[in-house]
Amino acid sequence: xxxxxxxxxxxxxxxxxxxxxxxxxxxxxxxxxxxxxxxxxxxxxxxxxxxxxxxxxxxxxxxxxxxxxxxxxxxxxxxxxxxxxxxxxxxxxxxxxxxxxxxxxxxxxxxxxxxxxxxxxxxxxxxxxxxxxxxxxxxxxxxxxxxxxxxxxxxxxxxxxxxxxxxxxxxxxxxxxxxxxxxxxxxxxxxxxxxxxxxxxxxxxxxxxxxxxxxxxxxxxxxxxxxxxxxxxxxxxxxxxxxxxxxxxxxxxxxxxxxxxxxxxxxxxxxxxxxxxxxxxxxxxxxxxxxxxxxxxxxxxxxxxxxxxxxxxxxxxxxxxxxxxxxxxxxxxxxxxxxxxxxxxxxxxxxxxxxxxxxxxxxxxxxxxxxxxxxxxxxxxxxxxxxxxxxxxxxxxxxxxxxxxxxxxxxxxxxxxxxxxxxxxxxxxxxxxxxxxxx
Ligand code: UD1
Numbered sequence: 120x121x122x123x124x125x126x127x128x129x130x131x132x133x134x135x136x137x138x139x140x141x142x143x144x145x146x147x148x149x150x151x152x153x154x155x156x157x158x159x160x161x162x163x164x165x166x167x168x169x170x171x172x173x174x175x176x177x178x179x180x181x182x183x184x185x186x187x188x189x190x191x192x193x194x195x196x197x198x199x200x201x202x203x204x205x206x207x208x209x210x211x212x213x214x215x216x217x218x219x220x221x222x223x224x225x226x227x228x229x230x231x232x233x234x235x236x237x238x239x240x241x242x243x244x245x246x247x248x249x250x251x252x253x254x255x256x257x258x259x260x261x262x263x264x265x266x267x268x269x270x271x272x273x274x275x276x277x278x279x280x281x282x283x284x285x286x287x288x289x290x291x292x293x294x295x296x297x298x299x300x301x302x303x304x305x306x307x308x309x310x311x312x313x314x315x316x317x318x319x320x321x322x323x324x325x326x327x328x329x330x331x332x333x334x335x336x337x338x339x340x341x342x343x344x345x346x347x348x349x350x351x352x353x354x355x356x357x358x359x360x361x362x363x364x365x366x367x368x369x370x371x372x373x374x375x376x377x378x379x380x381x382x383x384x385x386x387x388x389x390x391x392x393x394x395x396x397x398x399x400x401x402x403x404x405x406x407x408x409x410x411x412x413x414x415x416x417x418x419x420x421x422x423x424x425x426x427x428x429x430x431x432x433x434x435x436x437x438x439x440x441x442x443x444x445x446x447x448x449x450x451x452x453x454x455x456x457x458x459x460x461x462x463x464x465x466x467x468x469x470x471x472x473x474x475x476x477x478x479x480x481x482x483x484x485x486x487x488x489x490x491x492x493x494x495x496x497x498x499x500x501x502x503x504x505x506x507x508x509x510x511x512x513x514x515x516x517x518x519x520x521x522x523x524x525x526x527x528x529x530x531x532x533x534x535x536x537x538x539x540x541x542x543x544x545x546x547x548x549x550x551x552x553x554x555x556x557x558x
Contacts, residue, residue, distance in 0.1 A: 424452030
């Protein structure tokens with residue numbers, strides 16, 4: 120009797136999946152979009168100005184759509200064009216962000232600082248945890264309190280008031296990206312000088328500072344551990360271009376590496392990729408600048424095992440941990456990956472193991488024993504960077520891989536299948552576009 124069982128598991132049958140036909144060699148140039156995390160913070164910062172702001176090099180992503188909806192829910196006008204968007208926050212009337220949007224996009228919590236700075240009040244639901252960790256916000260809250268704000272958390276909502284924020288000296292217990300951004304934005308319109316110590320130094324912080332300076336803010340030291348902001352009475356409109364996405368660029372470098380191909384990735388700001396480039400070279404790949412702002416990755420003659428520890432910038436980025444795990448799963452030697460930024464960010468390991476990888480998780484460490492080949496399988500993405508890792512593994516695997524959980528992928532990668540197909544990969548989206556899922 121013929122079997123009625125499908126090769127595709129039940130969980131994948133009704134949802135869209137990305138089918139990847141593995142084993143294709145890649146070649147040519149793959150373009151990098153604007154940085155998601157810089158764009159989201161800069162969109163929040165547009166609230167600081169009552170005049171329109173035009174932001175260019177905007178990636179096409181669901182997270183950008185959700186952030187636009189948050190701004191519109193406050194009363195701002197948002198218009199989109201090819202690669203740009205314009206935000207007119209002059210018409211903001213509401214100080215309350217809707218829970219259904221904030222719960223979809225943690226970064227929408229970043230509106231707290233600018234709302235408080237410009238309007239003296241904000242009501243933002245707590246974003247809560249997500250698949251990769253608990254993600255508390257006490258550093259944002261304590262910093263705003265140090266600037267004189269009355270911040271209460273009641274019934275899951277952060278309610279903040281301040282007639283006028285006052286400059287303060289604030290030490291962050293941990294160099295949180297989000298807290299540094301919240302406090303830097305809040306301080307731009309505060310009375311007097313704010314000194315933020317032990318800040319995050321991620322390139323997205325410098326980009327946000329660049330945008331705020333273009334609005335007329337006075338900020339020094341962004342990109343270092345100490346940021347000094349001298350408050351000004353008001354800010355004006357501007358036009359500003361977002362930096363290239365270093366995590367997308369890193370993901371594409373690994374696409375080249377994992378398929379042992381030679382490809383060119385750009386535009387990139389090479390200094391933003393120091394740690395991932397160092398690790399690729401340590402494994403054995405050639406990574407060389409091409410022109411001013413492109414990188415060429417070439418095949419490895421032999422591959423070495425490495426130890427990777429995720430750290431705040433300029434350390435190895437936690438957002439590149441999952442893609443590197445896919446790369447290290449294939450090959451020789453035993454590598455060690457330690458995740459120190461988020462407490463639950465290794466769920467992709469078990470999915471990679473379903474493709475034949477040999478990865479053992481011991482608390483926040485992954486022991487990755489390289490295997491000679493991976494085999495295509497149906498797999499489920501558990502978060503944004505996990506989805507990238509599974510696609511990368513699928514590019515190198517024998518046979519077909521079906522990646523489900525595309526609602527995560529679409530939040531943070533701008534037309535990834537189209538871009539990978541441009542350099543010779545074979546990917547097909549099967550099924551309709553997914554609806555947004557909670558983070
Ligand atoms: C941002 C990035 C995310 C990246 C992360 C670390 C955006 C939209 N997202 O997230 O892609 O993975 O930086 O590079 O820019 N923490 C606290 N208390 C706080 C704030 C943070 O304990 O008040 C902890 C977090 O739980 C986490 C660590 O600090 O364990 C790092 O978080 P943070 O740097 O704040 O990351 P995000 O800004 O959320």
